[in-house]
Amino acid sequence: MAATLKDLLAQRAALDEQxxxxxxxxxxxxIAKVKSLMSEYGLTAADLSSRPAKAGKTSKVAAKYRNQATGETWSGRGLQPKWLKAAIANGAKLEDFHV
Structure with a gap:
């Protein structure tokens, strides 16, 4: 037997309550579990917010290009720096700056 709309709405209301x-x-x-862990380890609410998150380890990339005149360097990643763009525009080759 098919359920009526009234029956389905009653079921939905019962499910919403559950x-x-x-x-x-x-x-x-x-909340009880968190409180238990905090008690076990002697933590306070201040402990939860006072410890800064450790940033992921980032490593510096070695320089691949160096401006001999100024010592400026570029790793070869990202946009070319202005000093390198200007030098290339004035006729230099990228290979001229290779470390």
Whole structure:
């Protein structure tokens, strides 16, 4: 037998109530778990916000090109620096600056 619209709406209301109760219970469980961990490790709320996140390790890329006149360098990554663009525009070759 096919369910009526009224039956389906009643089922949806019952499910919505179950969802709300489950969310509340899981939220309370999560808070209890966090409090337990904080107590176990002696942490406070201030500890959670005072520790800066460690930035990912970044390594410098070795210079591939150097301006002998000024000592400026370029790794070959990203846009060419102005000093290199100007030198190339004045007739120099990229290879002239290779380290």
């Amino acid at each position: 969802i709300a109760q489950t969310k509340e219970r899981e939220h309370a469980d999560a």
